[in-house]
Amino acid sequence: MADIMKAPRGTRDILPGESERWELLNNVAQEIFGRYGYSRIVTPTFELTDVFQRAIGQESEIVQKQMYTFQDKGGRSLTLRPEGTASVVRAYVEHNLGASGPLPVKLYYGGQMFRYERPQAGRYREFWQLGVEVLGSDDPTLDAEVISMLNEFYETLGLKGLVTLINSMGCPECRPAYIKLLSDFLDSAEGLCPECEGRRKTNPLRIFDCKQPGCHETLKDAPKISDNLCESCERHFGSVKELLADAGVQTEHDEMLVRGFDYYQRTTFEVQSGNLGAQNAIGGGGRYDGLVEQYGGPPTPAIGFAVGCERILLALGDNIKGEVAGLDVFIVVIDHTMRKDAFRIARTLRAAGISCDMDFTGRSVKSQMKQANKRAAKSVLFLGPDEFEQGKIKLRNMESGDETEVSTDSLAGAVKGMLV
């Protein structure tokens, strides 16, 4: 490739042929989320940096080194969103959504997220997520509904070989005591990697996320959060598991599952795909009961998840095929001075709900027929001077090869009749 403009590292173009798959994915999401009572929310692509720092946590990897943060001409510190929940919660508080309708408020969103990471398969610097957030209820039934909806979403798409891991992260009641217990254990533990040595002080829970064999081994004997929940968290988690089992949603309790954002409490979950290599998390989420308050809103329990579009499509491979819609009509322009007539006819047909396109290049008739064929046109109109003078146009059924002459006045009807 010569020295031309290229998309920046970690970004990519979604071209026709692939974009159809994206549309399908979005349509499935919209249909299912809508059926569960969700409405779409669209938030800005960038926010004041503080919005993310407060929610995700100063110590988190994302805030520490992965955010696209810049100063605008007004001197504000802004950040391209690295995830969706913070913005939704900010909007929820800003517009007092909790007071404008019955609780809980069910929202879904979709869009690009940005993280400065080393690109690899299934990991881009600009990537797409679809997500949902439900605010205003801490009922375990809601947790179960959210997780089973996520499950239904994947099933509808045809994803196989998924594992849904769930865990409880406790709440402000029980977590401090557990952290102390864990810290005590870590103080006497050996064989932690250098990074975990650092995390031990700042964010001991994150050590569970480390995949170093040494750390993993050490943590097998560590006290687990799910064994140290307060009574209310314990009951909540028990209900969620029971409800999911009743609903026939397969899950696996993973007591080592902790997630990258500080705002998670109680129920957390992550869906992994077996055929993706290292970037195997195709969706994840959890409860964030304290977050709305943290943004200055009223105490509002909430739960949500996000899924990664690139990874889902990667995992689906050829099992998802966005259909490239065939044209109803292709207009072959025999005499190229008649292109303006073709233009008028095309407008008439489209207004009648018939998809159609025409030749714009002045190709030979034969060549135009080849085009029509490649466009999967169901029929072709031959716009030639001989018939046109008599108010007629030849219409060819591309499947059967049958041709009829139709009057220019009743084109749309004739085409529709043929398409049936």
Place this chain on the structure above:
RNA sequence: GUGUCUGUAGCUCAAUUGGUUAGAGCGCCGGCCUGUGGCGCCGGAGGUUGGGGGUUCGAGACCCCUCAGACACCCCA
């Protein structure tokens, strides 16, 4: 941010141990059929071999830098 591997037409790949004007298939455009498709045959366009520097009489092949991609670490959707 670290390590390993890779980089030739739009796509998938060729090019003897460095040796003349870098090839093929598919795709694209056209012709055979001067107003009619899917098959076939024929032809055409399209590459400063990712970019830059170096070694050499000579580099797509070797060396260095750089950019990009893949995989793992890391992180997470």
